[in-house]
Amino acid sequence: NVFPEAEAFNYHQQLIKVPSLDGAGKMSKSENQMATLYLADTDDMIRKKVMKTKTDSGPTIKNAPKPDYIENIFLLMKLVCTPDTVNKFEEDYNNCSIRYGDLKKQLAEDMINFISPIRNKVDAILEDKEGLKKIMQRGAEKAIVSAEATMKLVRKAIGLNYF
Template sequence: MAATIMGCGIPLEKSLIYWQSHVPQHAELMWLLSCFSSLGYLSRMPQYMEKSKKHVSAMNLGLYRFTPVLQAADILLFESQLVPVGEDQCIHINFTRDLVDSVHAFYGKPIFTKPETYLLNDDETSADQNTVNCARVMSLRDASSKMSKSDPSSMSRIDLIDSLDDIVTKIGRAVTDSYGPFITYDTEKRPGLANLIRIYSAVSDMSIAKITTEFQNYNTAKFKEACAVQVNSHLAPIREEIMRLRKDKSFVKKVMTENAKEAKEIAEQTMKKVRKELGFVGL
């Protein structure tokens, strides 16, 4: 995971990438926040509802707290002001904000920085279709569901380290339609094809209008070939860097270890303030 994040171009001089377990303040703050977390609220969180249906016999306290409360701790520990998320994660930021309100109301004073959601919305309403953010990429097998690494079918997604052959195969087998022989952008009648057009737009910086004009005489199969080549062109340098970093384990470990030390110092400053405000007796 660390090599993947670094390989995607996250600037190390501006970011801290580390093993969460090396910064114990995450777990400490999660426990404190758990005391203000309603079980009713937590049980309505999408990930809990999804996992509880799949793993009925494995229900435990960790499932309740792990995603929403730990995520809230991750955010508040570093006094984050803006949190970039996908649309499906907005509920977690709202939970964090509600949690901050609960703590502040109980103690009668501000303690945490209340975060705001930074949401990149898909722009599908542009009259001339000249812009697209592609905030959510949909599954290659089911255009009504988002592309996800947790999908049991590897054919539903493009992995960052997929080879050109993998990408050609996956996009070539992507579910589209038989609505028409040529390329048109219609999210309702042709959701599968629209998804591929949006993917092409995201990796080429071409507008949807320009793509549909340039490929208007292509059939779906031919457009899939062009889309696969463009996706590979975009991912190739990322793939190469990920594979290079995976081989250079000592460098990755060094970065992670040094980052953890810095993160721990920052986190401890927050926790000193939190412990004091919540009434814990210092040593």
């Protein structure tokens, strides 16, 4: 089929929605810039953004359900923190002894530990101008071959066989 119907792409596994730092939906580059962590953010910027995450004065009843914006923080922690760290803060929350400042500091450091190796790899790739140029040239060569084959099929499918 030359003109297949477009389908959503997924990795054949359950995808996760990364919650926003402001407690409103998912992280998105088109939303609040301070509620989204970018791979290019500096360590200090990550700390600043995480420390501004919305919290409250804490639970007053043991084992109380978490408000959505607090649940979002715990979801973020589950993505980047160790299970022991998450369990410790879960226990603190359930015992009404949670200190959100400590939680945010821990989350910020774990986010930095998760993001900084990726950022460093991206920076190294971007600094390798010659390597990038070679990759772009190989990509262009492959794209030309692929496009020529596709256009041949398209012309045949719509009846434009001039050559």
